[in-house]
Amino acid sequence: MRERAIPEATVARLPLYLRSLAEMTDRGMHTVSSEGLADAAGVNSAKVRKDLSYLGSYGTRGVGYDIEYLIYQISRELGLTQDWNCVIVGVGNLGHALANYRGFSARGFRVAALVDADERKVGERVGELAIEDFEDLERIVKERQVSIGIVATPAVAAQDAADRLVSAGVKSILNFAPAVITVPDDVSLRKVDLSIELQILSFYEQRKAALESLRRGKRLTASAAKSTRP
Amino acid sequence: MRERAIPEATVARLPLYLRSLAEMTDRGMHTVSSEGLADAAGVNSAKVRKDLSYLGSYGTRGVGYDIEYLIYQISRELGLTQDWNCVIVGVGNLGHALANYRGFSARGFRVAALVDADERKVGERVGELAIEDFEDLERIVKERQVSIGIVATPAVAAQDAADRLVSAGVKSILNFAPAVITVPDDVSLRKVDLSIELQILSFYEQRKAALESLRRGKRLTASAAKSTRP
DNA sequence: AGAGGCTTGTGACCGCATTCTCAAACTCTA
DNA sequence: TAGAGTTTGAGAATGCGGTCACAAGCCTCT
Ligand SMILES: NC(=O)c1ccc[n+]([C@@H]2O[C@H](COP(=O)([O-])OP(=O)(O)OC[C@H]3O[C@@H](n4cnc5c(N)ncnc54)[C@H](O)[C@@H]3O)[C@@H](O)[C@H]2O)c1
Ligand SMILES: NC(=O)c1ccc[n+]([C@@H]2O[C@H](COP(=O)([O-])OP(=O)(O)OC[C@H]3O[C@@H](n4cnc5c(N)ncnc54)[C@H](O)[C@@H]3O)[C@@H](O)[C@H]2O)c1
Numbered sequence: 001m002r003e004r005a006i007p008e009a010t011v012a013r014l015p016l017y018l019r020s021l022a023e024m025t026d027r028g029m030h031t032v033s034s035e036g037l038a039d040a041a042g043v044n045s046a047k048v049r050k051d052l053s054y055l056g057s058y059g060t061r062g063v064g065y066d067i068e069y070l071i072y073q074i075s076r077e078l079g080l081t082q083d084w085n086c087v088i089v090g091v092g093n094l095g096h097a098l099a100n101y102r103g104f105s106a107r108g109f110r111v112a113a114l115v116d117a118d119e120r121k122v123g124e125r126v127g128e129l130a131i132e133d134f135e136d137l138e139r140i141v142k143e144r145q146v147s148i149g150i151v152a153t154p155a156v157a158a159q160d161a162a163d164r165l166v167s168a169g170v171k172s173i174l175n176f177a178p179a180v181i182t183v184p185d186d187v188s189l190r191k192v193d194l195s196i197e198l199q200i201l202s203f204y205e206q207r208k209a210a211l212e213s214l215r216r217g218k219r220l221t222a223s224a225a226k227s228t229r230p
Numbered sequence: 231m232r233e234r235a236i237p238e239a240t241v242a243r244l245p246l247y248l249r250s251l252a253e254m255t256d257r258g259m260h261t262v263s264s265e266g267l268a269d270a271a272g273v274n275s276a277k278v279r280k281d282l283s284y285l286g287s288y289g290t291r292g293v294g295y296d297i298e299y300l301i302y303q304i305s306r307e308l309g310l311t312q313d314w315n316c317v318i319v320g321v322g323n324l325g326h327a328l329a330n331y332r333g334f335s336a337r338g339f340r341v342a343a344l345v346d347a348d349e350r351k352v353g354e355r356v357g358e359l360a361i362e363d364f365e366d367l368e369r370i371v372k373e374r375q376v377s378i379g380i381v382a383t384p385a386v387a388a389q390d391a392a393d394r395l396v397s398a399g400v401k402s403i404l405n406f407a408p409a410v411i412t413v414p415d416d417v418s419l420r421k422v423d424l425s426i427e428l429q430i431l432s433f434y435e436q437r438k439a440a441l442e443s444l445r446r447g448k449r450l451t452a453s454a455a456k457s458t459r460p
Numbered sequence: 461a462g463a464g465g466c467t468t469g470t471g472a473c474c475g476c477a478t479t480c481t482c483a484a485a486c487t488c489t490a
Numbered sequence: 491t492a493g494a495g496t497t498t499g500a501g502a503a504t505g506c507g508g509t510c511a512c513a514a515g516c517c518t519c520t
Contacts, residue, residue: 006433009477015429019408033497042410045497046479053499061498062486078429079436086428097327101424103408109428147435148428171438172431174424178249178333180272188434190427194331194404197420198316198339199245199308201378201402203236204418206309208401239507263467275467276509283469291468292516 006077010051014074016041017048021071033064085112085146087170089161090153091121091131094176098152099126112144117157134164141168148172155179162189236307240281244304246271247278251301263294315342315376317400319391320383321351321361324406328382329356342374347387364394371398378402385409392419 020040024032034052038045052058052065055073059065075081086104088095091114098104099114114126117134124131132140140146149165151158151173158177165173166187175181175191183189250270254262264282268275282288282295285303289295305311316334318325321344328334329344344356347364354361362370370376379395381388381403388407395403396417405411405421413419 007477011430011433012426014433015423015426016410018429019425020410035497040410042412044479046481047477049498050478050500057499059498060486061484062488062496064497077433079432079439080429082436084428084432084435093327093330097323098424100323103425104428107425107429109425109432148431172435174427174431180246180250180270182272186438188431190431192422192424192427193245194328194422195249195333195337195339196242196245197404197422198314198334198378199248199310199337200241201404201418201420202309202314202339203241203244203307205314205377205402206312208416209309237507265467274509276511277507279468280470280508287469289468290516291514292466292518294467 006054010054011078013041013043013047013051014078016043017051018071018074018078018080021067021074024067025071030067031064032067032070034059036064080108083108083110084148085110085144086148086150087111087113087115087137087140087144087146087165088150088152089115089134089137089165090151090157090177091116091124091126092152092154095152096126098150099129109148112146113140115140117153134161137164138168141165141170146170148174151175151177151181153177236284240284241308243271243273243277243281244308246273247281248301248304248308248310251297251304254297255301260297261294262297262300264289267295310338313338313340314378315340315374316378316380317341317343317345317367317371317374317376317395318380318382319345319364319367319395320381320387320407321346321354321356322382322384325382326356328380329359339378342376343370345370347383364391367394368398371395371400376400378404381405381407381411383407 017037020037021032023040034045034048038048041048049059052070055077058070058073086109088098088111091099095114095116099111104111111129114129114131115134115137116122116131119133121131122133147170149162149170149172151161151165153161155177156179158175158179159181162173162175162181162183166183171186172188173183173190175189178193178195181189247267250267251262253270264275264278268278271278279289282300285307288300288303316339318328318341321329325344325346329341334341341359344359344361345364345367346352346361349363351361352363377400379392379400379402381391381395383391385407386409388405388409389411392403392405392411392413396413401416402418403413403420405419408423408425411419
């Protein structure tokens with residue numbers, strides 16, 4: 001019994017395919033070629049075929065893939081056939097936005113609790129939920145079978161929040177705070193860092209500007225105008 | 231004058247180093263070894279040295295790197311010696327959170343305008359700014375020299391928002407909407423997709439659960455015996 | 461000044477991901 | 491049933507990024 005190891009890069013693209021496939025069923029389509037899916041997902045078709053081949057041979061040569069079946073297979077692989085309970089730690093600006101976000105439940109992620117260390121916030125209602133005390137995190141996680149922790153505290157508190165999540169038994173953490181946090185090996189950690197994204201954009205923007213003024217100035221030959229890959 | 235091509239992966243880590251270095255100056259440090267910086271940034275030291283070597287030879291053997299100088303060099307490379315004006319397109323839940331986010335300006339990113347297509351929102355004040363009409367985007371971008379567009383509209387409107395940003399002359403776009411959007415080659419596009427992150431976590435969580443029950447039960451459960459071809 | 465210790469910078473290597481390519485497998489038509 | 495057209499699945503080739511390993515260079519101590 002060989003356990004196929006799906007490459008990380010592939011795992012990151014599966015949700016993208018899933019979204020495109022869902023849009024296709026909405027449009028009444030039933031099958032799609034790797035080329036069609038590639039266009040919709042913004043990648044190339046060889047990548048689509050290789051990615052999907054990690055899940056099994058679910059396509060039909062000369063025809064393409066059955067959309068509904070593929071949705072099922074990808075959902076199963078991603079663990080989306082069950083619902084996952086999440087807790088948002090730190091309900092400030094961002095935490096509020098996340099708590100009110102309906103796109104969450106669309107894929108079976110349920111915000112089961114909101115916790116904050118600021119006791120003045122405890123009790124405040126946000127949508128259907130009330131903010132609870134950070135100190136009760138462990139109990140909340142156990143009682144509601146929370147499996148994903150979303151950290152939206154200030155950077156200084158992020159490691160603490162993560163530590164508490166880990167000791168409560170949470171094995172998946174999504175961190176929005178601009179801080180490097182460490183977790184045990186058996187805990188998955190992903191981060192979303194707005195500031196880093198902006199700085200990356202800034203790098204390429206600045207580079208474009210530099211190339212532009214170089215080209216305008218004509219100091220160097222045409223060979224300086226190298227293609228930039230964003 | 232050689233044209234150094236800095237690898238994308240390196241560019242993505244530079245902001246991380248920058249943040250760690252800033253924390254170090256706050257703590258009164260003046261030099262740091264690649265090992266020290268690696269620990270702070272959560273990577274390994276060889277990677278740090280290679281990354282930094284793309285910028286030039288700014289270290290001193292036997293000693294390490296001068297923190298202040300390194301901050302300057304990385305900032306320069308990332309284009310952070312100037313301020314960048316941003317416009318937030320779509321001021322709903324998320325747009326509000328972003329507009330109120332102070333961490334923005336910390337690295338020289340200034341929210342110069344908020345625009346929304348919903349005229350009932352136009353005029354509403356958010357922090358120091360008032361929401362303006364999406365139709366005025368082009369004028370706003372020109373007048374305030376906006377160079378970065380942040381798309382926080384619903385998914386269906388994201389491509390439209392991006393198109394308008396592009397035709398207004400914006401060359402860098404950060405997209406929060408869960409939609410594949412396409413832009414011309416000379417425009418940089420990055421995306422932040424919460425839902426994808428959660429699904430990636432879900433994949434690993436599910437796999438941990440599968441491995442666990444495999445280990446416990448020593449018998450193949452239905453979910454563990456999955457994707458083998460019939 | 462020379463020895464010893466530390467740390468950088470980089471060439472070499474390795475592994476993963478992407479892309480290329482094409483035989484195999486399917487559908488459709490006549 | 492044969493032949494043309496389409497599309498998958500996967501082996502091979504390529505390229506990029508990460509890691510290793512170590513010579514080169516700097517500092518301190520004696
Ligand atoms: N607001 C944004 O748009 C935005 C964007 C990107 C990143 N971020 C990051 O997300 C995080 C949250 O941002 P924000 O704007 O919501 O900040 P915020 O200050 O509005 O909210 C932080 C919340 O966390 C709570 N908190 C503090 N320490 C805590 C702890 N130990 N345990 C639990 N809760 C705790 C605070 O009481 C507060 O309610 C920050 O790290 C920020 O850098 C925010
Ligand atoms: N809220 C969250 O925490 C969150 C998290 C992740 C991703 N997102 C994504 O971010 C986007 C915004 O989310 P939200 O919760 O703020 O939604 P929202 O509905 O609260 O806000 C969307 C805003 O965009 C405006 N808008 C619609 N069409 C527009 C157009 N063509 N041009 C300009 N503005 C337009 C609407 O008037 C509205 O104010 C969505 O795509 C959502 O999926 C939101």
